[in-house]
Amino acid sequence: AKTHYHDFVVQATKVTRLCKTRSSITVNGQLPGPTLEVNNGDSLVIKVVNKAQYNVTIHWHGVRQIRTAWADGPEFITQCPIRPGGSYTYRFMISGQEGTLWWHAHSSWLRATVYGAIVIRPKERDSYPFAKPNHESVIVLGEWWNANPIDVIRQATRTGGAPNVSDAYTINGQPGDLYNCSKKDTFIVPMGSGETNLIRVINAALNQQLFFTIAGHKLTVVGADASYVKPFTTSVLMLGPGQTTDVLIKGDQPPRQYYIAARAYASAQGAPFDNTTTTAILNYTTTATSAASNSNPIMPNLPPFNDTKTATAFTTSFRSPGKTLVPTTIDENLFITAGLGINQCPKNANSNTCQAPNGTRFTASMNNVSFVLPSNYSLLQAHHHGIPGVFTTDFPATPPVKFDYTGNVSRSLWQPVRGTKVYKLKYGARVQVVLQGTSIFTAENHPIHLHGYDFYVVAEGFGNFDPKSDTARFNLVDPPLRNTVSLPVKGWAVIRFVADNPGTWIMHCHLDVHIGWGLAMVFVVDNGVGQLETLEQPPEDLPVC
Ligand code: C2O
Structure with missing residues (x-):
């Protein structure tokens, strides 16, 4: 190594x-x-x-x-x-x-x-668990703001409203042919006739889930989030921010140019979104000539922005290649809601600071706790050195109130408490988390990411999670291993992992605007007793606050 x-x-x-x-x-x-x-x-x-x-x-x-x-x-x-x-x-x-x-x-x-x-x-x-590809490319999907993105979020935080959407989606930093002034820098992926190309797709967009496709070509999915999957074929991918998907494509089409394209999957009801399309070009090359360099690339069909059916058909297609080590017995069973809300503004508040609908401020929470970052120490320092007063260990294992998470609910539930609350896990605990999306203010997909672990996604579905009937549907044989799960709109997902990595690990929505509003929580995983289970000492150059 x-x-x-x-x-x-x-x-x-x-x-x-x-x-x-x-x-x-x-x-x-x-x-x-x-x-x-x-x-x-x-x-x-x-x-x-x-x-x-x-x-x-x-x-x-x-x-x-x-x-x-x-x-x-x-x-x-x-x-x-x-x-x-x-x-x-x-x-x-x-x-x-x-x-x-x-x-x-x-x-x-x-x-x-x-x-x-x-x-x-x-x-x-x-070697790879598939035939060695002739060529490999990386496609990083992103977003571009004409304004400074830091100013965009500062403005949103100050006003309590939603931030401005981006001005373009990008592939490897470039908006592509369909945007103004972008044609000459469009990213090009070479393709040889009869050859196989491994394409590594990453969704690095700040706030947008994206559909991804390539005109004329089938995509064979072979991996996601740095784990192999049982190969399956699809014409369109859906990636939440944080997720990666590796696909193989074959050069089996007439040699010319094809667009590679990505566009929003915007599940939020009534929310504004940017519906433009970012493109790159799949360019067939032959030994004689760089094929069809002036041709109009073929444009693929992308699903409409609100096509939850296609998104779900894709996210539920994942299986591990074989039997897995998914825990079948559980020591810690948590039920964690995730969603947006709005906070009433105090009577005397300046109206410039309450620009969410009806003079409110946006907020977001897990189990009705809106997560607040500490400021004097990191949680890991506080945990490791036993510094008191930085966090509390009372993050609830279940929601404080039960209700119809996918319906309209009482106003009191719109007011999460703010706090730096963590949930403590014993080293080695076998953990199940039922993630339940809420629609208190609006319903949408949330890409939920856990640091420090890969987890098995054993089931997902729509509506309120039902411990009886839904448990029967768990895949405890070959569930996929992920680090980010796309929690379906008005639905739920169940993940399992073994808490075998000591530290302080944040679990959050990977839509950045939702992190700012508090859609996060932290697991503190204790040191084990043996040398190999213990967190290493902090490096000497670790920054101080
Ligand atoms: Cu990709 Cu907490 O992040």
């Missing part, structure tokens, strides 16, 4: 998109940032130097971070932010994961432009 050394310089860079140039925060001046290419079992040492004017941290999304929670990266959860002028070196290993992950800033809305891919190939003596 190798150790890979990288320097990530976070800096302001002039970036031009949609005919406008603005200063953007990037890593090493690149958008997207550098792709990390490693083999399973390798180690990474990444020195992050902050030359920007904002606090920053970097999270290695989906990397298990076994015993290395100090390198996980979410601001105020596992570390204090790296201040302007500061630096921090992340040291961690990739163990047992193969496929595609990614990295991103985990501080305010910086991940709008601070993100990149992590490609994990098998150990050098191993």
Whole structure:
């Protein structure tokens, strides 16, 4: 196994998109940032130097971070932010994961432009569980704002309203042919006739689930979130922010150009959304000539933005390739609601701060707790050194009130309590979490991401979770292993994992606007007793608050 050394310089860079140039925060001046290419079992040492004017941290999304929670990266959860002028070196290993992950800033809305891919190939003596592809490409889906994204979220936080939607979706940082001033930079994927291409698709968008397709080509899904899956064929993918999907495509079509395209899956009822389409080009090349370089690429059909049927058909197609280690006995059984709400504004509040519908403020919660980040210590420091007063351990294992989560409910439920509440798990506990979406204010899909773990998605469905009838539907044989589950609109999903990684691990909606509103909670997993179960000591350069 190798150790890979990288320097990530976070800096302001002039970036031009949609005919406008603005200063953007990037890593090493690149958008997207550098792709990390490693083999399973390798180690990474990444020195992050902050030359920007904002606090920053970097999270290695989906990397298990076994015993290395100090390198996980979410601001105020596992570390204090790296201040302007500061630096921090992340040291961690990739163990047992193969496929595609990614990295991103985990501080305010910086991940709008601070993100990149992590490609994990098998150990050098191993091979893929499918025939070696002729070519591999990475497709990172993102969003572009003409305004500074940090200002967009600051404005929304100040007013209590919803933030402005982005001005474009992007593929590898580029909006593509269908947007103004974007044609010459459209990303091109080469395709050889008769060859096979492995495409690693990452949804790095800030606030949008996306459908993804390629004109004329079947997509054979072989992996997701750095785990292999039992291959299945589809014409369209749906990815929530945080999710990755690896697909194989065959060069079995007449040689010319085909659009690769992504567009919103916007399940929120009545919410504004950006319905434009980002594109790249699949370009057949032959030995004689670069095929059809001036032809009009063929445009695929994408499902309509509210096509929950297609989204669900896709997300429920995943199986692990064989039998799994899914826990069949459970020590901790939690029921956690996830959804939006609105807070009444105090009578004397300035109307400029209450711009959600009817003079309210948006909020979001899990089990009616709207999560508040600490500010003086990270939760991991507080936990590790026993610093009191930073968090409380009273996050409820079940919702404080039972109600019809998918219906209209009493106003009192619109008012979550704010707090830095964690749930403690014993090392080694076998955990089940029933995630239940609510529609207190509006119903929508929530991509729920857990740090520090992969979990099995044993079932998902619509309506209120019913412990009797729905338990019978659990797949305890070959459920897929994920780090982000797309919690269906007005529905539920059940995940299981073994709490075998000590640390403080945030579980949150990966729509960034929902994190800001409090759609998060934290598991604190105790150290085990043995050397191999214990969290490593904090690195000397760990930033202080
Ligand atoms: Cu991809 Cu908490 O993040």
